[in-house]
Amino acid sequence: MISRKLGLGVAALALLAGAATIAFMQGESVSKASAETADLARGARVYAEYCASCHGANLEGEANWRTRKPDGRLPAPPQDATGHTWHHPDAVLFEIVKQGTEALAPPGYKSDMPGFADSLSDAEIHDVLAYIRSRWPAEIRARQAAISAGQGG
Numbered sequence: 001m002i003s004r005k006l007g008l009g010v011a012a013l014a015l016l017a018g019a020a021t022i023a024f025m026q027g028e029s030v031s032k033a034s035a036e037t038a039d040l041a042r043g044a045r046v047y048a049e050y051c052a053s054c055h056g057a058n059l060e061g062e063a064n065w066r067t068r069k070p071d072g073r074l075p076a077p078p079q080d081a082t083g084h085t086w087h088h089p090d091a092v093l094f095e096i097v098k099q100g101t102e103a104l105a106p107p108g109y110k111s112d113m114p115g116f117a118d119s120l121s122d123a124e125i126h127d128v129l130a131y132i133r134s135r136w137p138a139e140i141r142a143r144q145a146a147i148s149a150g151q152g153g
Helices: 002-024 030-037 039-057 090-099 124-132 140-150
Strands: none
Touching: 039 124, 090 124, 090 140, 124 140
């Protein structure tokens, strides 16, 4: 059981490192772009249409989101301050929404999180992420901004 958990932890770290590398290589300044051009009203609409069915109308996520379902996949995590979304840099969050978790994860990793590249524009993805961030307390927003800036948290 411990080795399985360790393996899952390593897989999650690899996912995040890969996504961060992709974003860095693309030279994407996700934090700056979304902060300067965010349309929070559109972000709220996009969230309601594309995200709320899994992540909850109030960003609360699915029940028992840290416990794997019978199919081995994790439930949708909260997007509010109680979840782990704010632990990730903006560039990683952008890539996960755009490509889906499986596209960024090690081979064989399964997730219900789809990519929205065919449904949402980059601007809509920036807006929905800005909307989610706007719902976090100021301290959490500051910590996540520091993570996005590469300063840790």
